[in-house]
Amino acid sequence: MNMKHPTIKKQVFEFIIRNGLVSKAALMDKMTVTSTSLSRLLEELLTDGLILASELGLSTGGRKPILYRVNPDHRAVFGLEISRFSSSIGLYDLNLKPLSFERWKMDEKMTPEALVAKITKLAEQMLMDCGIDREKVIGIGIGAVGPLSREDGIMLKPRYFPAEGWSNVPICEWLEQRLGLTALLDNGANTAIIGEHWALRNEEVKHMLYVHAGVGLRTSMIASGQIVRGAVDMEGSFGQMIIQTDGPRLGDEGNYGALEALVSIPALEKKIRSQLKLGRASSLSGIPPEQVQFDALQKAYRAKDAFITEQFLQTATYLGIGIANLINILHPEAVILGGPLVNAHKSIYDTVIQVARSNIYYSPQYEPKFTQGQLTEDAVTAGAALMLLQEWELN
Incomplete structure (x- = not known):
């Protein structure tokens, strides 16, 4: 290509x-x-x-x-998301209409080799089911967890994958060999914002910020209609914004007092487990603290567990402050929020927005539009397909 x-x-x-x-x-x-x-x-x-x-x-x-x-049927394009919780693949026509779509959970068995084998099988089945010849497929766009090298098509050292082996994975080379298709890689935050920008094309938004809060914090920015890129992959940099001087550190790397140590699923799980070990009253007290996972935390929040509610809303407050910091620097017209933390409950999303809005410097003269997006959890996959379509050179 x-x-x-x-x-x-x-x-x-x-x-x-x-x-x-x-x-x-x-x-x-x-x-x-x-x-x-x-x-x-x-x-x-x-x-x-x-x-x-x-x-x-x-x-x-x-x-x-x-x-x-x-002519939507003239060609087709694959979009692929590779993430920690779940991954997905979609086959799209030239109108970006999904012809076939599949999502699956990532577990301890989903090594890079196993994932490539699964993607190959799914892609071939989709082409067969839709009656599309491989020659009509432009290629496969990939939105993946960073850090990564877009130019080399390699996932470098993404953290928190359930399976082993996710280090220096030449994902584009592997898929090109298995599928016989051109592959193009970018971080998932970038492909998500490409997809959401496409979905809002009738509103002609020129400056857009995307924030995904989940296992990690992922951000991307469109300015004057173009993706903003740095000298290195910027996907996880938002998580290293220092919010609390001499604050906690998540794991054995990253900044002390960084946002990811206060706002991420591992940080939330770590803090709640610690409090439960100290005897904090909760509906989760009957579960061994080390076994408490995010799914259980969501259920407890929805059941109005006072302790869990307090922890979620504190997390939402910190996220709102971090987003306000980005807004005060970048001044986007629209801010799209996604990810498991934000989507856990509407009240969490509302809290993030309320805190962010109250800390925007130029408010009320300037106030961006907040949204959970049009494509929501499918944004990374659809945006990856669109990214490849945008790079496709006509003969």
């Missing part, structure tokens, strides 16, 4: 994808191209089978204008 700057032909194609039904006049307003050249490009796209021109627009007198739309 060639990663060159998109050609005018590709820009025309992408504009049609994003806008659905498009007239030549609408394209002329957006493209720096002559009418003759645009007609030629549209004819090429029609001949290639990438677009259709089967619908007519409203006339203002004279002939009705032709409206162009993407």
